[in-house]
Amino acid sequence: MHPIVSKDQLSPNVTRLVVEAARIAEIRRPGQFVIVRRGPGSERIPLTIADVDRTAGTISLVIQAIGKSTHELTSLSVGDVITDIAGPLGTPTHLLASGHAVCVGGGVGTAVAYPIAQALSQNGVKVTSVIGGRSKEWVIYEDELRAVGDVIVCTDDGSYGRHGFVTEALKDICEAGGIDEVFAIGPVPMMRACSELTRPYAIKTTVSLNSIMIDGTGMCGGCRVSIGGKTEYACCDGPEFDGHLVDFRQLADRLNTYREFEQVALERWTAQHAEAH
Amino acid sequence: MADLGNSDGMAEIADTLAGRAEANREPLPKKERMKLNRGAMPEQDAMARARNFAEVNLGYTEQLALVEADRCLQCPKPYCIDGCPVAVNIPNFIRLLGEGNIKGAADSLLGDNALPCVTGRVCPQETQCEQVCLRAKTGTPVAIGYLERYVADWAINNRDAFTAARPAPSGKKVAIVGSGPAGLTAAGELTKRGHKVTIFEAFHAAGGVLIYGIPEFRLPKDIVQKEVDRLIDDGVEIEPNSIIGKTFTLPELREKFDAVFVAVGAGLPVFMNVPGENLKGVYSANEYLTRVNLMGAYNPDSDTPVLRGHKVAVVGGGNVAMDSVRTARRLGADESVCVYRRSRAELPARVEEVHHAEQEGVRFDFLVAPTEVLGDEKGWVSGLKCIRMELGEPDASGRRRPVEIPGSDFVLPCDMVVVAIGTRSNPLLTSTSPDLRINKWGYIEIDDNLQTSMPGVFAGGDIVRGAATVILAMGDGKKAAANIDAYLRGELKDPEPAGTEAAPAH
Numbered sequence: 001m002h003p004i005v006s007k008d009q010l011s012p013n014v015t016r017l018v019v020e021a022a023r024i025a026e027i028r029r030p031g032q033f034v035i036v037r038r039g040p041g042s043e044r045i046p047l048t049i050a051d052v053d054r055t056a057g058t059i060s061l062v063i064q065a066i067g068k069s070t071h072e073l074t075s076l077s078v079g080d081v082i083t084d085i086a087g088p089l090g091t092p093t094h095l096l097a098s099g100h101a102v103c104v105g106g107g108v109g110t111a112v113a114y115p116i117a118q119a120l121s122q123n124g125v126k127v128t129s130v131i132g133g134r135s136k137e138w139v140i141y142e143d144e145l146r147a148v149g150d151v152i153v154c155t156d157d158g159s160y161g162r163h164g165f166v167t168e169a170l171k172d173i174c175e176a177g178g179i180d181e182v183f184a185i186g187p188v189p190m191m192r193a194c195s196e197l198t199r200p201y202a203i204k205t206t207v208s209l210n211s212i213m214i215d216g217t218g219m220c221g222g223c224r225v226s227i228g229g230k231t232e233y234a235c236c237d238g239p240e241f242d243g244h245l246v247d248f249r250q251l252a253d254r255l256n257t258y259r260e261f262e263q264v265a266l267e268r269w270t271a272q273h274a275e276a277h
Numbered sequence: 278m279a280d281l282g283n284s285d286g287m288a289e290i291a292d293t294l295a296g297r298a299e300a301n302r303e304p305l306p307k308k309e310r311m312k313l314n315r316g317a318m319p320e321q322d323a324m325a326r327a328r329n330f331a332e333v334n335l336g337y338t339e340q341l342a343l344v345e346a347d348r349c350l351q352c353p354k355p356y357c358i359d360g361c362p363v364a365v366n367i368p369n370f371i372r373l374l375g376e377g378n379i380k381g382a383a384d385s386l387l388g389d390n391a392l393p394c395v396t397g398r399v400c401p402q403e404t405q406c407e408q409v410c411l412r413a414k415t416g417t418p419v420a421i422g423y424l425e426r427y428v429a430d431w432a433i434n435n436r437d438a439f440t441a442a443r444p445a446p447s448g449k450k451v452a453i454v455g456s457g458p459a460g461l462t463a464a465g466e467l468t469k470r471g472h473k474v475t476i477f478e479a480f481h482a483a484g485g486v487l488i489y490g491i492p493e494f495r496l497p498k499d500i501v502q503k504e505v506d507r508l509i510d511d512g513v514e515i516e517p518n519s520i521i522g523k524t525f526t527l528p529e530l531r532e533k534f535d536a537v538f539v540a541v542g543a544g545l546p547v548f549m550n551v552p553g554e555n556l557k558g559v560y561s562a563n564e565y566l567t568r569v570n571l572m573g574a575y576n577p578d579s580d581t582p583v584l585r586g587h588k589v590a591v592v593g594g595g596n597v598a599m600d601s602v603r604t605a606r607r608l609g610a611d612e613s614v615c616v617y618r619r620s621r622a623e624l625p626a627r628v629e630e631v632h633h634a635e636q637e638g639v640r641f642d643f644l645v646a647p648t649e650v651l652g653d654e655k656g657w658v659s660g661l662k663c664i665r666m667e668l669g670e671p672d673a674s675g676r677r678r679p680v681e682i683p684g685s686d687f688v689l690p691c692d693m694v695v696v697a698i699g700t701r702s703n704p705l706l707t708s709t710s711p712d713l714r715i716n717k718w719g720y721i722e723i724d725d726n727l728q729t730s731m732p733g734v735f736a737g738g739d740i741v742r743g744a745a746t747v748i749l750a751m752g753d754g755k756k757a758a759a760n761i762d763a764y765l766r767g768e769l770k771d772p773e774p775a776g777t778e779a780a781p782a783h
Contacts, residue, residue: 043581068580084517086479086481086524214567217523217544218705219545219563220561220564222560222561226555254557256656257557265580
C-alpha cells in the first residue's frame, strides 16, 4: 500500500504524485522504473521514477493522463492509496564519468530525462538540457533541470523560450560540437527525429522506450523491441537503448496494439466520471 | 462458478451401481469392488463451456466419490504412493473416504499435500499414481485425482472443521522466493515445523503459475486464493511486488533469514525466432495467459485488454498450448488451431486436456512447423507460413525428430498467433547472486539435498528442472522444506565447496 503524500499539476495533462515507497526510494538508480497497479481490476503500467526522497521514503511519479489508467491515477488525491508498486525495474542508465551530455526532453519525457541529468551532473558531467512543449504551460521540470545545468526551452508556438522543435535546438548544439552523448526522451517521433539528427554527427544517442508491459521482469515478452535487428526486452534489457539501432516504426506500431480498447475504456471512464461529479 | 458436487444424473447412476451411499460404511469384499466401473467426471457441456470461463470439470458428487473409493483395492503394497511425486498416502485417504469419514480423509490428505485442490485438478495422474494403480492392469485405474479433488474441495469449504494447533515456534526465519507451487508447498511444510516463513512474490498476487498461467476453467482462481489464505491463516507472510534481483538481492535475503528457498520458476518466454514475430497479434503464451488469467482480461470489468482473434494459431503441443488454444475459443475465436511439429502421439499435453480441447472445437494441425508470421500493411498478423514435417529418427529426447518435407510450404490464415513452445530461466535473480552456481542454460545447480552453492540457500521447481509440472515443483518444495528443517536444526550442513575449477568467482 502506497499513500500519496503530495500531488501537483505540472502541465495541463501531466501530474506529479509523490508516493510512499521507501525500499524503492532507497535503492533506485537513474533510468529505472516501477510497475504500478492502482487497485483491484486496474492495469499494471510502467512509470518512470522521476525523483526520490530517501529520507522521506518517497518516489515521484510523473504521469501524463492519456488513457483510463493514467486518468484514474492522476485523479487520485493526497491521502489516497496506490495498491501496488513494484520495482525498481530496468537496467539503470549507463552514466558518463566526464564530458558533455545533452538531455533532450519532450513532454512527459522531460521528467524521465531529469534523473539522468541530475546523476550526470553529480558525476561531474556538463549537462545541457533541451526541453520542449506545445506552449509555455506544457513545459515541465525546467527549474529542476536548471539546477543541474544549462536549459534551452523550446515551444512549438514560440510562447516561451525558443520558437520551434527541440530538434532544431539540438541541431545547433551538434553543429557546435564537443558533445559526448545525447539522451533523447519523449514521444516516439521526437526520439526518432533526435536519433536521425545525431547519426551523421556520430554522437552516441540514448533513448528510453515506453513499451507496453505487464510484469516488467521479462516474463511476458510484450515489451519486445527490435534493436539493430535483434529482439530485446524494454523491461530488462532497457528501457534505454542506442537510438541509432532502434526500430522506431515497429515500436510506434506495437504501442498502437490496444488503441481501440484504450479509446473505449477512456470514453466509458469519462462518462462515469462525469456522472459522479 | 461451478457448483461443486451437484450433478444429479451422475449421482443416480452411481446410486444404482452401488446402492449404498450411507456414512459408517462397511468395506466391500474385493470381488464386489472389482465389479465397479470407474465413475466419469461430470463436465460442463462442451459447446457451452467453449464460450465461458467456468470450470470444465464439475467434481464428483458424494455418491460418485463413495463408489469410486470402493473401487480401491487397498493393496498391501500400494504402487500409487510411489507414483506420486509428493508421496500422498493414497490408499489411506481413500479408505477413510470410503468409510464415510471425510474429515479423516481430509486430515490424511492435507498431511501429505499442501495444495490438494490444485493437484486434484492439474496433476497428470495418468502418468503417475493412476498409471501404476493395480486396477489399471485389468481395466481402468481408480480415479485418484478426482477423489483427491473431492476430499480437498470438501476441506477447503469446511475450514471450520480444522483447528490445527500451531506448532511451537522454532525461532528460525525462512525466506521463500516465488509463490508458485514449489514455494507454497515449502511454506506450508516449514510452517508446520514451527518456522516463520516469508514468501517474496514479484507479482501483486500470490500463486505463481497457478494464477497467471493455468486458466480459470481448469483451476478457478478462488480455489488458489483459498489455498493461499489457508497458508496465511497458518502464519505464512506474503510480500507481493518484491522482485528478488531488483527490490532485494538474494544475498540480502540470506543475511536477514536463517535459510532461503529459491523457487522462482522458469519465467522467460521462448519465441520461435522466425520473421514477423514482433507483429501486432503475436503473443507469448506467458503474456496471453497472464493478461487473461492474472489480469482477468476475459472479464469486461478488467482494465487490462487482450486481443480477441477470430482465427487463432497456437504454436506448441504442451499443456500451456492447450490452455492457450482453449482460452482463444472462449474469447470468441471461430477457429482455434493447435499447430504442432510432431504427431498426436508425441503431444506432451495431458490426454484429458487434448480431449477437452477437441470437444470444444479446437482443431489440431500435426506435423506442421511455422517458418514466418505474415502481416498486413498495418502491422497486424494475417497468417502463419508453415512447412509440413515428417518424423525421422529418434532424437536425444527419445521422440522421433520432425524433418521438413521440402516444398510443402503453405499459409495458415489467422489474425492472432500465440507462441507456446516453452520457457527458460529468468536471469534477474541469478545475475545478482554472484555466488550462486548456475548451469549453461541458466538453471540453478543443486545437490541431492536441493542445496545450492550458496550456504543456507536451497532451490527447487522449474528454476532447477526447467519447465516441468506443478506436482514436480511441489515435490521439490516438500523435499526442500524437510531439508531446510534439518539444516535449521543443525542436522544438515552446508555442502563442501566444489573444486576450484567449478567454484563461482568471488
